[in-house]
Amino acid sequence: MDAERWKAEQAAAIEKAEAEGVWQENAAEAAVWTKDLKKPKSDLVVQELNNQEPISVTQQFVGNTQFHEQVISSFRKEAGLPSKEDINAPLLLGQGILSTRKLSWKVIRNAIINGIFSLALVYAISAYFTVKPAHPFQAFNTLSSSSLETCSWKTLQSHVSLLDVPAISRKEFLSRQAKLAAALDAAGVDAFIAEPSASTSYYANVSSSFELSERPFLVLISKDGEFSYLAPKFELGRIAGLEMVYESKNVYEWKEEEVPYEVLKRETGFKKVMLDEHVRYMIAAGLEEAGVEVVGMSKEVQQLRAVKTEGELAILRGINEFTLELVRSLQKCIKIGVTQEAVFDAAEALFSRAGVGEGYWAIVLFGEQAANPHGGSLGKTLGVGEFVLIDIGSKLYDYGSDVTRTVLPADGTVSKYLWEVWQVVHASQSAAISLMKVNETCSDVDAASRAVITNAGSGEFFTHRLGHGLGLEMHEHPYLNGANAEKLKAGEVVTNEPGIYVTTEQAKNLGRDVGYGVRLEDPILVTEDGGVPLTGSRAKSPYEP
Template identity: 65%
Template sequence: RQTAQCFNYLSLLLLALGCWTVLSVLSEAWSGGAPSSPSSTEELEACAWSHLEQHAPLLDVPPIARSEFLHRQATLAAALEAAGPSASTAYYANVSSNFDLSERPFLVVIDRRGGLTTLVPKFEVGRIAKLEMIYDTRTTITWGEEESPYDPLVRTAGLSKVMVDEHARYMIVAGLQKAGVEVVPMSDAVQSLRSVKTDAEIAILKAINAFTLELVRSLQKCIQVGATQEAVAAYPHGGESGRTLQDGELVLIDIGSILHGYGSDVTRTILPVGATVSDDLMGIWRTVHAAQSAGFERMNVNETCSDVDAASRAVVEQAGFGPFFTHRLGHGLGLEMHEPPYLNGANSHKLKAGEVATNEPGIYVTTEQAGLVGKKIGFGVRLEDPILVTETGGVPLTGRRALSPWDP
């Protein structure tokens, strides 16, 4: 079952599902009793899984089909690309960026006719032959340690000009240039081929993001006042260890996961069931939610990325917290956790139907800054959903946005 495969790939640890898990406790000066709560990560996992298990069928979606890989290669054939293993080689030929890079170049070249050529070090021929690459026709060029790897590529493939993937290492660019090849950067047109998602890609992104949200919602049902930071987060970041969750404290959970190579990126700022919070902190949560709504309403076809960012930022600025919204509104999501399009103030790119970008406004005030906003201790709130751009507006790939800290 795909569910089992996904869990195996993601190490099966619910609280560390995927590439990274960040949880921090953000509070005002509150104190109070601490009712009994799961005393260990294992107990919290078991509690969360009892709520999450019913949503496991969300992950039963097929991977990208062979026919789609071949279609991608044909679409790319209008441009020339040479690159080492990266998100682009995963996209076009199913060569994962997890293939270990070394100083020995292994290149994938797609020419204007749609032909696929691989430049393979003789030392690595056996290992590379085991890769599940997808292609219609393929030419393999090997090179030995006694020669420059780029000379046989130029000699055999007749390369004179290549467009390199944005992830290509400098040594590859320099080596191609030394061999007499003109190297040009990836064009916007080629880059957009990956940015606009197909139906199959959207299905995978919907599945893994909806499941990740259900993971967060399951955790919210199990986290209680009195829980330790270590019990909740397998790998706590950005905060002191040994913290115990108090009544009135918000919990920020940011989780990313992977299914068939495609990522999820979901953040919720939550409260345990039955917990209370000050009116001021609740007002800040609502401000962030309104900022997300303002950005969401602008995630339409032909909207400029900078305008989407500005719409969300204006809500935070009007509430008096502008300096504490310290990052861009969002980033593209697909085979990479961060990829185009980027929702920031400097990006003039106009959104296209089929593009996916996160919408994640936040307000973060450190304890050192708290006095600037009339507080005694720091706090922070962020809400994040990946949004699919469609002809009729944005669609949250999580399936739903947060309604409150108690209903994430």
């Protein structure tokens, strides 16, 4: 190969190496581009080589920057190529000047990549020194609702079988109607009247989710056990599609130009009726104006729903045990740095995944937020030293769950003082459950629970009643408070939910920096021997809900 041809090829190789950004990337690649240095070189190159100390090929082109720049320049000059200074001439953007030389697209690409990388590095360094996490672990432990759901489902999915219980049978619905008819006859009234509500769900499977309007749709059960309903004529088709349960039925329709209450009196002949406790005032007023006497729901009729059947207890046990297992699965996965919204959304997704998402509700509170029993604001992130209060429920066949736990994540801790507050609330719940038996009054059960918290010096911070009935309604009879002398009956289900709630302002008066709240809640079945948790078991500690 003659010298001129060799120089041209070598110059082209060097230009290609620089354009592709591989020049000087590492010694091995440099050696590839310089392996032919023993071949004839230009006089200038030979002169430069003779003036240098003996060095290796790699050192020539990697270790000695000044020398290899001279070699490159010589090749460029003899090959008639533009100098490196010309190629790398800056773009004078501010003056609108752009070099007219054609630059390799690979050179431009590498420049852009390097620029982007530099900007990203500057941004990351700036963010590190200017954005401070709310607590030491927030940046590492922030959980999305989807990741929290995925983590929790691994534990929860084995408990979905708890929901495999039968719905209320047709036989039981008809039995309920017969018991109601007997109570109406004993009360001396002609019929029981209800709008879509928990009562119609209980007696006829007409869900309370049926929307109410100014046009009355009334379910009627007479003292003779006859089932009927009054409805607008144009709504008859839609109402007929409801899965109502009855032995036989009568349908009373009213037209838009008619007064519905006058139609009811004319068609039924009722003179005196008992109204469900949820009936709106306009219904009562309309009936009275039509000449029908109305009376409120009697305690005897009220008790029909309060005392649960075995079928109802099976449903309540299933949905409440599952709800507790859901809380336990969440507790295992919650980390410091999680948000309220992530916990709320994950719980909703878990209920839905199990097929019982309709009816879901929850209160999720962190730290001092729990000083307000039912919370308020959202957007808080769980910090170090804070409890998580989860009050949660959903529905199975319209029967609800209502479970509360105050927990700590696996990586969380609280002060000794807060730990002792949790223990006081737990002891208060224990005192109440032992009295949840037949013939104990609601007020006495409330007092037993309250005494434990009072004796611990926090009586003023137990700010609500002990509990309420649970069934087709989240809050129903009986109510456990100091003013209710009603005696408990076997088969009733009531919640047992003592709590201590201290605002930040109150906490400072106690020598504490911030407020706090602790509540524990289980639905309890009243028996002859004492209360039985329908959650299956009670909390053992903030780590074992």
